[in-house]
Amino acid sequence: MSTSGEQGGLAKRLRGKKRNARPGTAVATSEAAVYDDQSGPGTEVERDTGHLPDRFANPGLRPHVHRMADTDPAAARRAERQVTTLFGISAIGTVMLIVAYFAFPLEGTFESIRLSNLTLGLGMGLSLFGLGVGAVHWAKTLMPDSDVVEERHDLHGSDTDREMAVDILKTGTDESGIGRRPLIRNSLLGAAALLPLPGVLLLGDLGPLPGRKLSETLWGEGVRLASDPSGTPIRASDVTLGSVFHVIPEGLNESSHPLEEKAKAAVLLLRIEPEKVEDVPEREGWDVDGIFAYSKICTHVGCPVALYEQQTHHLLCPCHQSTFDVTQHCKVIFGPAKRALPQLPISVDDEGYLIAQRDFEEPVGPSYWERG
Amino acid sequence: MSQNTTARVAGGTADFLDQRLGASKVVRGMARKVFPDHWSFMLGEITLYSFIVLLLSGTFLTLWFVPSMGITTYEGAYAPLNGVEMSEAFASTLHISFDVRGGLLMRQIHHWAALLFVAAMTVHMFRTFFTGAFRRPRELNWVLGSILLLLGLGAGFTGYSLPDDLLSGNGLRIIDGILKSIPVIGTYTSFFIFGGEFPGEVIVPRLFITHVLLIPGLLLAIIGAHVGLVALNKHTQYPGPGRTNNNVIGFPLFPVYAAKAGGFFFIVFGVIAFMGAVATINPVWNYGPYDPSPISAGTQPDWYIGFLDGALRLMPGWEFTVAGFTVPVNVLVPAVILPGLLTTVLALYPFIEAWATGDHRPHHLLDRPRNVPTRTGIGVMAIIFYGILWADGGNDILATFLHLSINDLTWIFRVGLIVLPALGFWVTKRICLGLQRKDREIALHGRETGRIVRTADGEFFEVHEQLSDHDRWLLVQHEPHRPIELEPDTDENGVARPGARKDRVRQKISRWYFEDRVEPVTPADLEAQHAEHHEAVESGTERRESIGAGD
Numbered sequence: 001m002s003t004s005g006e007q008g009g010l011a012k013r014l015r016g017k018k019r020n021a022r023p024g025t026a027v028a029t030s031e032a033a034v035y036d037d038q039s040g041p042g043t044e045v046e047r048d049t050g051h052l053p054d055r056f057a058n059p060g061l062r063p064h065v066h067r068m069a070d071t072d073p074a075a076a077r078r079a080e081r082q083v084t085t086l087f088g089i090s091a092i093g094t095v096m097l098i099v100a101y102f103a104f105p106l107e108g109t110f111e112s113i114r115l116s117n118l119t120l121g122l123g124m125g126l127s128l129f130g131l132g133v134g135a136v137h138w139a140k141t142l143m144p145d146s147d148v149v150e151e152r153h154d155l156h157g158s159d160t161d162r163e164m165a166v167d168i169l170k171t172g173t174d175e176s177g178i179g180r181r182p183l184i185r186n187s188l189l190g191a192a193a194l195l196p197l198p199g200v201l202l203l204g205d206l207g208p209l210p211g212r213k214l215s216e217t218l219w220g221e222g223v224r225l226a227s228d229p230s231g232t233p234i235r236a237s238d239v240t241l242g243s244v245f246h247v248i249p250e251g252l253n254e255s256s257h258p259l260e261e262k263a264k265a266a267v268l269l270l271r272i273e274p275e276k277v278e279d280v281p282e283r284e285g286w287d288v289d290g291i292f293a294y295s296k297i298c299t300h301v302g303c304p305v306a307l308y309e310q311q312t313h314h315l316l317c318p319c320h321q322s323t324f325d326v327t328q329h330c331k332v333i334f335g336p337a338k339r340a341l342p343q344l345p346i347s348v349d350d351e352g353y354l355i356a357q358r359d360f361e362e363p364v365g366p367s368y369w370e371r372g
Numbered sequence: 373m374s375q376n377t378t379a380r381v382a383g384g385t386a387d388f389l390d391q392r393l394g395a396s397k398v399v400r401g402m403a404r405k406v407f408p409d410h411w412s413f414m415l416g417e418i419t420l421y422s423f424i425v426l427l428l429s430g431t432f433l434t435l436w437f438v439p440s441m442g443i444t445t446y447e448g449a450y451a452p453l454n455g456v457e458m459s460e461a462f463a464s465t466l467h468i469s470f471d472v473r474g475g476l477l478m479r480q481i482h483h484w485a486a487l488l489f490v491a492a493m494t495v496h497m498f499r500t501f502f503t504g505a506f507r508r509p510r511e512l513n514w515v516l517g518s519i520l521l522l523l524g525l526g527a528g529f530t531g532y533s534l535p536d537d538l539l540s541g542n543g544l545r546i547i548d549g550i551l552k553s554i555p556v557i558g559t560y561t562s563f564f565i566f567g568g569e570f571p572g573e574v575i576v577p578r579l580f581i582t583h584v585l586l587i588p589g590l591l592l593a594i595i596g597a598h599v600g601l602v603a604l605n606k607h608t609q610y611p612g613p614g615r616t617n618n619n620v621i622g623f624p625l626f627p628v629y630a631a632k633a634g635g636f637f638f639i640v641f642g643v644i645a646f647m648g649a650v651a652t653i654n655p656v657w658n659y660g661p662y663d664p665s666p667i668s669a670g671t672q673p674d675w676y677i678g679f680l681d682g683a684l685r686l687m688p689g690w691e692f693t694v695a696g697f698t699v700p701v702n703v704l705v706p707a708v709i710l711p712g713l714l715t716t717v718l719a720l721y722p723f724i725e726a727w728a729t730g731d732h733r734p735h736h737l738l739d740r741p742r743n744v745p746t747r748t749g750i751g752v753m754a755i756i757f758y759g760i761l762w763a764d765g766g767n768d769i770l771a772t773f774l775h776l777s778i779n780d781l782t783w784i785f786r787v788g789l790i791v792l793p794a795l796g797f798w799v800t801k802r803i804c805l806g807l808q809r810k811d812r813e814i815a816l817h818g819r820e821t822g823r824i825v826r827t828a829d830g831e832f833f834e835v836h837e838q839l840s841d842h843d844r845w846l847l848v849q850h851e852p853h854r855p856i857e858l859e860p861d862t863d864e865n866g867v868a869r870p871g872a873r874k875d876r877v878r879q880k881i882s883r884w885y886f887e888d889r890v891e892p893v894t895p896a897d898l899e900a901q902h903a904e905h906h907e908a909v910e911s912g913t914e915r916r917e918s919i920g921a922g923d
Contacts, residue, residue: 052895056848059841061614061621101473108449108470117476121649124477129642135635143628150406150620152606152736155509207563207572214559214569228665246665260569263545263664296665301549301684301703302570303542304667318669319546320685321768321778334779336684336702338691366549367691367700368559 061147069141079141086134093126214371215363217249217265219344224250225269225293225354228262233353234269239291244308245269247293249356264364266296266304267344269354270326272313278328286345288354293344294330295364298322300337302366315341339367407629408609408622412503415496417633421640422489423595429482430531430584436472438464439580441536441573450657458536458661461576465535465656480648486531487653488644490524490676497521501721501751503738505608507731511722513601516594518719523591525676530583532674535654536576541662543673545570546684553703571662611737611849613842618736670769679758682765683710686786714758728881730856742811743850745804746885753797760789801888808890815839815847815893816901852891855882 068075100119106112157165178185224233228246231253239245247267255261274290286292294315298305303319313326314333322335330341342364345357363371389395407413440460446453448463449470468475497517500506506514529547533540548570551562567574606620615621623629647653659668673681683706690701717724725747726732741748763770764785771778818836826832839847858879861872 052899054894055851056845056893056895058616058849059613059845062842106449106471106473108451113449113470113476116473117480118649120474121477121480121645125642125645125649127642128638128645132635132638132640132642135631136639139628139631139635143623143631145623145628147614147621148404148406148624149614150606152618152620154734155605203564207565207567210559210563229663248665257569259571259662259664263570266665300689301546301553301707303545304665306665306667307669318667318671318768319542320681321782322689323779332689335782336687336689336706338689338700338702366552366703367698368552369555369557369697369699370559371698372693372696 061149064146067141067145070145076142079137083134083138083142086130086137088130090127090130090134093123093128093130095123097123097127099123214264214365214368217359217364218252218255218261219249219265219267219356219359221356221358222349223356224349225267225346225356226250226252228266229253235352236288236291236348236354237352239269239271239354241271241273241290242310243271244310246296246306263302264297267293268296268305268308268315269293270308272326276313276327280329283329283343283345285347286343286357288346288348291346291354292326293346293354293356294324294326294341295344295360296341297365298337299332299339299341299364300335300366305341402603403626404624405603405606406620406622406624407607408615408620410610412499413607414636415492415499417636418492418640419489419496420595420599421637422485422492422644423591424637425485425641425644426482426489426527427588429478429485430588432478433468433475433482434584436464436468436475437461437534437580439534439577441571441576453657453660456661459576461534461536462656462661465537469657477645477648480651480653481644482531483653484647484651485644486528487675488640490521490528493517493521493524494676498751498755502741502748503608503610504735504744504747505738506722507735508722508726509605509734510601510608511726513598513605514722515719516598516601518715520591520594520598521718522715523587523594527583527587527591528674528676530579530587532654532677533579534576534583535656536662537656538659538662538666538668539654539656539671541571541664542667542671543677544575545664546681550703550707553700554708555697555699555704571664606736608736608738611740611846613845615737617734620736670772672766672769675762678765679761680707680711680765682761682763682767682785683707685767686761686764686782686789688786728878729853729885730878730882731853737849740846740850742804742807744853745801745808745888748804749797749801752800753793756796757789757793760785760792764789805888805890811847812890812893815844816898819843848892848894850892853886853889855879855886 069079070076097120100116100123104112104116104119106116156162173179225245225247226233226249228248231248231250233250234245234247245268247269248262249265252258252261252265269291271289271291274287277287277290277292296304296306298317298319300317300320300322303317305315305317305322305324307316307318308314309316315324315326315330316322317324317335317337320336322337323333324330324337324341325333328340329343332338332340342360342362344360346354347357349355386395438460442460443457444460444463446456446458446463446466448454448466450466453466465479468479470476500514500517529543533544548562548566551565552558554561562570565575565578566572567578607622609615609620609622623632660666672678684703687702687706692699692701739747741751764782767781767785768778770776771781774781818838821835821837823835824832825835856879858875859869859872862868
C-alpha cells in the first residue's frame with residue numbers, strides 16, 4: 001500500500017473540513033501562537049505558500065534493516081542455541097523445584113521454612129523466567145520483524161446499516177405494541193420499579209440496628225479497672241508516678257463479645273503530678289491523686305491511642321498522628337482528631353482497687369451523625 | 373510420529389473444531405491481527421498477567437484458608453504463638469505459612485502480585501492519559517479502566533484484611549470509622565457491614581466472598597471487555613514514518629505476539645516468583661492476631677491505600693454539629709468525598725477534554741506528551757496531588773527518616789498539597805513548550821553535528837545537518853491544536869444567538885488549553901528558512917550551505 005498517498009488523502013480531507021467548517025467552530029487564530037523565531041506565518045511565508053501544501057507529507061515506512069540472524073546463517077544458529085539454552089534453564093528450574101519440595105521439609109524452625117521458601121521460589125522463578133525469556137528471544141531474533149500494515153476501518157455502521165437498525169427497532173417496538181397499549185407499558189414500569197425493593201429488604205438482617213450500643217460500654221459504677229490483657233484488677237498503690245497501664249473493665253474476657261466490648265471500653269490509665277493538670281471544676285474528683293483514666297479509642301477513626309510521651313505528657317495515635325495533651329484533659333493539640341479523649345471518672349474501693357464511678361459521659365471513638 | 377501422521381491429526385482436530393465452533397473464521401479474523409510494538413504498551417500486559425498470577429496463587433490459598441472468626445487456640449509449627457487464642461482465619465494463615473510446603477511462597481507471590489497489579493494498572497493509566505489514547509473512539513474503555521482501578525483497590529483491601537492480623541484489623545477499624553462519618557446512614561452502614569458492632573464475627577467471611585468471588589468475577593468480566601475493545605478498535609500507535617490515523621503498523625498476533633506476549637507472561641510470573649522467594653511481605657506472624665487494644669508505631673497500609681491514609685492524616689480536625697447532628701468533616705472530606713470526586717473526574721476526563729477542546733474526531737495516532745502541554749500539565753498536577761497524599765500516608769516514617777518534626781512535616785504537606793500541583797502544572801507546561809520549540813528548531817535548522825568549521829574569512833560556525841524526511845516526520849507530523857473561535861453573539865439582525873453565553877465559557881476553556889502553543893513546522897516554514905540561507909550564500913557573505921552540503 002502507499003502510505004504517502006494515504007496521508008495525502010487525509011490531509012486533503014482535513015483541509016476540506018476546514019473550508020466547510022461553520023464560522024466559529026474550528027477555525028483558528030494564528031496570532032496567539034508562540035513562535036521561537038521570525039519564521040512564523042505572517043512574516044516571509046506568504047511569498048511561497050502558493051505551491052506548498054499546509055502540512056508535510058508522511059514519508060512512508062523507513063527502509064527495513066535486516067537483523068544479523070536474517071542474513072548470516074551462523075548468527076541464526078547462534079540465536080537458535082540461545083533460545084534452546086533458555087528453555088533448558090527453565091527445565092532445570094522445574095527440576096530444582098521438585099527436588100526442593102522433597103529435600104527441604106518444613107520442620108517448624110525458621111531455618112527450614114526459609115530454606116524451603118527460597119529453593120521452591122527460585123526454582124519456580126527460574127522455570128517461568130527461562131521459558132518467558134526464551135520465547136521472547138525466539139520472537140525477536142528469528143521470527144519475521146518486517147512491519148506489517150493493516151488498514152483501520154471505522155467501527156460505526158454505514159448509513160444503510162444505521163437506517164436498517166432504526167427500522168428493525170421501530171418494527172419491533174410496533175410489533176410489541178408497547179406504544180399503543182399504555183396500560184401494559186405503565187403497569188410494566190410500575191412492577192419493575194417495585195421489583196428491587198424485596199432485594200433490598202431481604203438484606204435487612206445483615207446487621208442489627210445501632211440503637212444505643214455506641215454510647216454504652218462495659219464500664220459502670222464500681223467496675224474494677226483491670227490490666228489488659230490479663231484481666232487482673234489494679235490497685236491504686238500499684239500506679240506509680242509516670243507509669244501507664246493499658247486497662248480493660250474487669251470481667252471483659254468472660255463477657256459474651258469480648259472483642260466488641262474491648263473495642264469500646266479500652267482505657268489508658270496514667271499517673272501525673274495533679275498540679276500539672278489544668279483545673280476543670282466539672283471534673284473535680286474524677287481522678288485518684290493524679291491517676292487519670294482516658295478512653296484509648298481515638299476520636300478520629302478509632303485506632304488505639306497507645307503511644308505515651310512521658311516527658312511531654314502527650315498521647316499520640318500512631319495511625320494518623322492525632323496528639324492529645326494529658327495536662328489539658330486530653331485535648332487535641334495536633335492532627336486530624338477534633339474531640340478530646342473522653343475521661344472515665346474513677347475512685348478506689350474498700351480493698352484499694354481502682355473502680356469506675358460510672359460509664360463514660362459521652363460516646364467513645366469516632367464521631368457519627370446521631371452522636372449529637 | 374511421522375510428519376504425515378502429525379498433519380493428519382492436526383487436520384482432524386482443526387476440522388473437529390471448525391465444524392463445531394467455526395474456528396477457521398476466528399483464526400482467519402484474529403490470528404494475523406497486527407499489533408504495534410512499544411515498551412509502554414506492555415504496562416497493560418503486566419497488569420493482565422499479574423491478575424492471572426493472582427487468580428492462580430489465590431486459588432491455591434483458598435484450599436487451606438478458613439474464612440472464619442471463630443476463636444481457636446493455635447497449635448502449630450510457629451512456636452511463639454502456640455497456645456494463643458486467635459481467629460480461625462489467622463490460625464489458618466499461619467498454617468499456610470508454616471505447615472504447607474510452598475504455602476508461604478504462594479502467600480508472598482499473591483501479595484507481591486497484588487501490589488504489582490495495582491502499580492502496573494496505575495502506570496498503564498498514566499501512559500494512556502499522557503498519550504491521549506483515551507480519545508474517541510476509546511472513551512468507554514477509559515471508563516472501564518477507571519472502574520477496574522477501583523475494583524483493584526477493592527480487591528486489594530478486602531484481601532489485605534482477610535488474615536485478621538493486628539495490622540489489617542486496625543485497617544478495618546479505620547474503615548469502620550470512615551463509614552460512621554457518613555451523614556444519616558453512617559452507623560447503619562457500619563452495623564450492616566460488620567453485622568453489628570465492630571469487629572463482630574462476620575466481617576471475615578463477608579470479605580472473603582467479596583474477595584474471591586464478587587470482585588474477581590467483576591474484574592474478569594470487565595478485563596474481558598477492556599481487552600475486547602482494544603481488539604475491536606485496534607491498538608493505537610505512536611506517530612512515526614508510515615504510520616497514519618488509518619493504519620496499524622506492527623507485527624501479527626500469530627506467531628510474533630503469541631511468542632512475545634506469551635513469553636512476557638512467564639517473565640512477569642517468574643519475576644513475581646523471585647520476589648516471593650527472596651523478599652518477605654506481610655509477615656503476619658510478627659503482628660499477631662487482631663485485638664482492638666494494642667497497636668504498633670509506624671503502621672502502614674499497602675501502598676495503594678496510602679493516599680487515603682495520607683488524606684486522613686493531612687486533614688485538619690474540623691467537625692461541626694448541625695441541629696444536634698454531628699458532621700465529622702475531618703473524616704468525611706478526605707476519606708469519602710475526596711476519593712469519590714477524584715474517581716469521578718478521572719472516569720469522565722475524556723468527555724471533559726473533548727467538551728473543552730471541541731475535538732470529537734477519532735484518534736488512533738497517539739500524542740507525544742510535549743505536543744499537548746495543557747493535558748500533560750494536568751496529568752502532572754494530578755500525579756503530584758496524589759503523590760503528596762501518598763507521601764503523607766508515611767509521614768511518621770518520613771519524619772523519623774529525615775529527622776524532622778512530624779508536625780512540621782504535616783504542615784509542609786498541607787501547604788504543598790495546594791501549592792505544588794499548581795506549580796507542577798506550570799513547570800510542566802513550560803517544559804513541554806520548550807521541547808516543542810526545540811523540535812521546531814531541529815526541524816528547521818537540522819541536527820547539530822558538532823563539527824566546527826572556519827571559513828576563509830575567519831568565521832567559525834557549527835555545521836548543521838538537515839534531517840532526512842523520515843527523521844523530520846516525527847517532529848512535524850502533529851496537527852496544531854488551536855482554540856475554538858466564536859460565532860458572533862448576535863446575528864446580522866442583532867438578535868441574540870441562543871447558547872452564546874455557554875460558548876463563551878467553552879471558548880475560555882479552549883483558550884486555556886491551547887492559547888500557549890508552538891505550531892509544527894510547515895513546508896512553507898522550511899522553504900522560507902532555506903531561502904534565507906540561499907540568499908545569504910548567493911550574496912557571498914556566507915558559505916555555510918555549501919560546506920554543510922559537502923559534508
